[in-house]
């Protein structure tokens with residue numbers, strides 16, 4: 001991680017906040033082309049990223065250059081309960097979430113079926129009974145021009161420390177099986193391959209990091 005100190009020394013990590021949502025949605029679309037969440041469009045993703053840090057079950061970090069605080073260089077998001085996030089979107093945040101979602105479904109009806117599969121997502125991979133409830137890393141995205149400079153490593157380290165602070169000792173992440181770069185990244189930073197499953201007709205890999213109790 002100390003390999004690009006000149007580039008990293010100006011970078012600050014701050015907790016992910018609702019005002020980062022527009023930029024987070026932009027980085028998500030750039031970082032995950034062709035995936036289901038990206039296909040929901042910038043408006044829906046913006047509501048998702050506004051909602052996540054407002055929920056007690058959602059947390060994350062944003063990497064910024066303090067001299068340009070509005071430009072997000074990267075972010076990571078996670079949850080201790082996907083079900084709690086869905087509930088938040090389906091209740092308190094429904095007035096913000098539903099209109100852009102319905103507009104998107106109106107233009108692309110096939111997306112509605114995939115959304116139903118997303119609701120089933122928490123059931124698709126099992127958790128060994130001996131572990132505490134895992135947190136789930138939902139997304140990590142670095143501005144394309146700033147990749148391979150250690151920003152992702154900073155974000156993952158901050159996330160793992162926050163999990164430990166919350167008493168969570170297992171952190172899971174689901175990666176598209178075709179995303180070699182992300183899998184190398186996760187392995188490098190303490191995750192191990194755990195299992196394969198299928199989502200939206202694509203092969204997915206679950207990676208898991210075991211964290212020391214704080």
Ligand SMILES: CC(C)(COP(=O)(O)OP(=O)(O)OC[C@H]1O[C@@H](n2cnc3c(N)ncnc32)[C@H](O)[C@@H]1OP(=O)(O)O)[C@@H](O)C(=O)NCCC(=O)NCCS
Nearest residue numbers: 031140141142147148149150151152153181182184185188
């Ligand atoms: C995955 C991602 C977040 C990594 O962020 P980053 O800031 O580039 O990562 P770091 O610089 O901290 O770590 C780089 C290390 O990860 C691995 N890695 C990252 N990208 C890689 C690539 N394209 N090919 C091979 N290894 C890669 C390597 O081990 C690399 O170390 P090295 O540069 O010494 O070889 C970034 O590439 C990204 O935004 N990708 C698109 C979005 C995505 O796929 N996110 C994950 C799924 S949610």
